Amino acid sequence: MNAPARVSAGAAARDILRRLHDVMASRSTAQAKLNRVVDIIAKSLTSEVCSIYLLRDGVLELFATHGLNQSAVHVTRLAVGEGLVGQIAEHREPLNLAEAKAHPDFAYKPETGEEIFHSFAGVPIIRQEASVGVLCVQHADPRQYEDIEIEALQTVAMVLSELISAAGLIDKSALGSVRAHEGPLRLDGMALVDGVARGRAVFHQPRVVVEHTVAEDVEVEKERVVAAFDQMRRQIDAMLGKAEFAAPGDHDDILETYKMFAYDEGWIRRITEAIDSGLTAEAAIERVQMKTRARLRGARDAIFAERLSDLDDLSNRLLRLVSGQIGTAAEMGIRRDTILLARNLGPAELLEYDRRYLKGVVLEEGSATSHVIIIARAMGVPVLGQVKNIRAQIAEGDTLLLDGARHTLFVRPAEAVTEQFTEQIAARARLQAEYAKLVGKPAETVDGQRISLFMNAGLRSDLPHLEATGADGIGLFRTEFQFLVSATLPRRERQTRLYEAVLAAAGERPVTFRTVDIGGDKAVPYVSEQRREENPAMGYRALRLALGREGLMKVQARALLDAAAGKTLNVMFPMVSEPWEFEAARQIVEDQRRHLIDRGADVPAQVNYGAMLEVPALAEVLDTLLPMVDFLSIGTNDLVQFLFASDRSHPKLAERYDWLSLSVLRFLKRVVDAADEANVPVTVCGEMGGRPAAAMALLALGYRRLSITPAGIGPVKAMIRTLDLADLTEAMQGWMAAGRNIRAALEGWVEMHGTVIPGR
Template sequence: MPISVGAPRLLLRRLREVMAERESAQARLDKVVVLIASNMVAEVCSLYLRRRDSSLELFATEGLNPEAVHNTHLKAGEGLVGLIAEHGEPMQFADAQVHPAFSYRPETGEEVYHSFLGVPILRGGHTIGVLTVQNRTQRHYSDEEVEALQTTAMVIAEMIASGGLVVSEEGGQEARREQSARFTGVTISEGVALGHVVLHEPRIVVTKLIAEDVELERRRLAQAIDELTGMIDGMLERGDLQRAGEHREVLEAFRMFAHDRGWRSRLDEALLTGLTAEAAVQRVRNDTRARMLRQIDPYARERLHDIDDLSNRLLRVLAGGAGTAAAGNLPQDTILIARTMGPAELLDYDRQRLRGLVLEEGGSASHVAIVARALGIAAISQAKGVLDAVEPGDAAIVDAEGGELHVRPTPEVVSAYADKVRFRARRQAQYAALRNVPAVTLDGARVSLNINAGLVFDLPHLDQSGADGIGLFRTELQFMIASTFPRLEQQTRIYKAILDAAGERPVTFRSLDVGGDKVLPYFRVNKEENPALGWRAIRMALDRPALFRTQVRALLRAAHGRELRIMLPMIGDVAELTAARTLIDREVTILKRHARPEPKKLLVGAMIEVPALLYQLDRVLPLADFASVGSNDLMQFLFATDRGNMLVADRFDALNPAALLALRVIVEAAARHNVPLNLCGEMAGKPLEAMALIGLGFRSISMAPASVGPVKAMVLSLDATDLWVRLQELLACTSTSVREELKSYAAEKGVQI
């Protein structure tokens, strides 16, 4: 006899009553199967849970032999129960015993039962158990009965996950999460950190599963979906993204799912079974993940993250907020884990508590990576699948030297890394001892080692690292973390603080380099097919001269009585440098006209990062007071590889002879015109790459503060003249990289890399 329409809701209410009783886990499970059998008008109800070895153990039954509980075990894939667990889908059989997969277990006494219905107990899309009902007569279970059993299985899964039905350490996916796990990634900020996991976007634990008022839950869910879709649409319209490429695609996927009628229909169906809005979201998420996990299509499997992210966001909206963990109580040794995040979001966290960062997406040249290095925290990216495997509070070790994350590490691993941390501390102490030692090569060449900065809290690194100055101050970072465009007074105050902290040491301010992958949340721009090649940096400044002139005015005011160095990014043609200098000269004239204090000396430089400039050096350099190579963009454009695209970012080596030959051309041109030359970019901060730069003739390089010590140790052990001779030979080779040859040279000559 099919169940009545109201029976599922009645069953859920009875389950809630069972959960409120003070009894042992086993007693609760025993009552649960009795309730289900009664509600489904079934003679048997059995509950199997997956053990650590993937076998399925009978944990409770109504109708089968009670002695079989905890004594009946099915291997992975064995029997009809194993078949359901393997496929993650409901299955029913009018005469189960004739099915080829039927596994007869005499201790259960089930041979008298014919019809069989089983549904997987899903958690996070993974099968943690199977719930079955059986009848003596051959019958077909209705769609309503299948739906009711699935809903009940979902409630049981959440009860197990929340500790309400903790029946054994052996049971389920949660038990597997007690095991150690290791993930590999790409280092974006070096270091080693031991701590405990915090999720950037906290998961909402659904504790209230059974609805008291179904119509109220439907209204709550509809309102939350409208709010969520409005948020997503707003972000897409504003361009409020870290990157206009892959992260925009993520939001586009969110919008697609959020507007999908099928998804909304499944949510409504789950609500009608008597679940709360939160439980309905969890139910649909579990079912969708289970289907996708079993698909061969890699694209479909990649959408798992989108389903999880969207569901988590919706749950947070239902819970009354969509904030991040930054506003919560963080442990003293926070290891922050996120799918992706922007630089402003990272800056929201208490730097005293933040030890490490792990991202599933993002490259070493991303802006969140730049901020991570500025904060001095160990960070890796591209740690695929980590969000599925961690829980808040898990012990974790970020090895951002080896590009690894260890979750729930064994005591042996913890001990090994404790030794590594102590060794690293001793090594850092050795670098600190070099802080006041000039960076001079063995053959007497003085190399200026500067730091890259972009925020006020970078300034203490100038003294701590022993750097010679700030070779690149990224003014755009202050704009990116602000909620509105910083006014003249705000900019002046920030620039003055930077110059005050630097004292007599030089500071090179790069004019506003926004556009492309650096989008200001309050600045509306059009979507571009190739943003890195689009309307950005000096191009935007010349088209919006008011913005550029305001920044120049703030810099001039802040630098009164001192030297001011302004560097212009993305110069692609001599005319752009000339036009920018004209605007700067106009501001200087206005300053003098009003008798305002002015800089003691003004130097205007050009960044060399657009390949076309390599063929205009003899025209550009005479117009510049100094020049700086932006190696990140120059390499990206030379090899036509998007540094934010992980499929191609590492395809070409910066130590490719073609890249080094281009750099040599710049060095030679700067020497011809007697123009001071610097290089700022990722190359400068790696001892091996920095060694190559010095061999090419660079005598000023700029890097992350943490890199100054290792690079200085390399400089002090290097004979630059000898390396120059070796490099000329290497640049004539036909290999795609001279990395291994340079490593061999360093080993042969005792250069510390």
């Protein structure tokens, strides 16, 4: 579209809003208003057809049209998902087609007389985040509508949302206002922060419904937005200045990024431009939020989803301020044990809640590495994510029981369920008390074999678990969390402070730092060459990316060396596939060490280098690799999915392939035998070592070092201290030689020998 046409389209949007304002203020019937609306839009956009479909009893009904046969009004109906209109309603995304009939979802309705029209563009009409209708235009000539025309349609759709709501034409079922269930209910989700919780349901935020969309005076609307921005920024500055956030912690990068968004001048400029088109301050904020949401939702990378969560948080906060509404439960104050419900949360919003009463969180969205989950983990608040359609199934004040171990939320539970849950909490407390008694005792088998139990970590908030569990050290410190929560590459000084804190917390106990594992499904915005990948777990990530971005790895190497000055530094490289990759990574760190020595700077007293065996191919070149390394770690999570060519995040495959299958155990046996022969220490990292039954198998294969989650140390130590390892090792050799079902054989052996398997 050339410049004059662009100006013309922008002017058309403003003209449409001015004229719609007059329509909405008139005393006409709702049908008459909609008839005038389609005429106005068609004329302003020089489009031959403009139609409005509204959701009625779950079906999209043609309510008004300019250009199609009038006899089709209230006759033509489409199911949600049917035809182009149905697709727009279902996915809540615009469609813009030069040739509508070429689209696979095109559905011809002969009564409309639309066969002469080729081009088609449509946008959803949204109310309270639900699709309640569709606004579309058509033209006889094949052409795609310009982006600015689509934006004009989306803006008009906001105004239509207000009009049809005022006219009582909204299909209430679309808004989830009717609960599908009234009695006891069990909802499944994903345990993002483990734990159990009991409390009353409290919704984080009632929806702020924009009631007035067309501005009377744009200058007044701009002043309202500026004032709201100033107030929001003061709130955030005051919150970040609280003493509880002054100490270093995992929240540092998260909240700094959050603050950066709040001070983004581009954001306020986009809102101001939306006001210039004729929208009120509230409508402009929502319009920009919807546009940003649509753009970021198109990106599959988790990092963009997290940015969207932060921006949603800020947009909602700004919307409440500009409308004068005190909306969140945190602002109103909670005074009883509460389980908080939300579509998603920003990290700052969670931090505003009174921790005495906040017992758990349930999210419709959420991911294990999202900002709010990192904060919740630090607060010790259990979180269940991916629980769908919360508002349609839970009412404010309902009794809720959250069980992270079973990935379950019980809603309005029956008395028997409540009693069982109470006993479960008591049993969990008894087990924890038993594990606490083991903290000062060695992980030693009945026949005197000493096992080293290390813990996995990745956050400052994990460090107190060293003392609480009595772990022998940190066998795996994942350094990537600091990279994932930052909008820019973390500065070397910030990385150094984190690594110093980890080493200080560990004291004399060893720490193994794994260099950054980003890329693939852990994308970051400051690595430009990342792209969407079909198989992100096997893509351009971890050491592959680090070797391609030497600057990133050099900065991390310097930070690690500076932090460990005068101490022992154990550094491990992830996803090594070939020995030359390990050697290249080691050389980068060594070059930085020599650079520091040449400058007379302090360096670590000793640097030990290790490789993480996750790629099965590496096992075929152990004879070359083992003489190079000081230690070896096995990442069972990735290793097992690569061995089985099975995505462990796929719900139908997650439980399909057993860690205790012969193929896995034979592979692991071959690795530990080779490492023992080369006199190279080998540690198993990952979930497998944290499950007592699987840990038994690993010990029987010859492994003596496990690095597991802090929660797994107590149960695994309890198992070890009741295990006769010599007997089990002999039995395991026989089972593997005979091709037995190892899991079944282990269960039988446990019954005969009395080995403690907590939670079995």
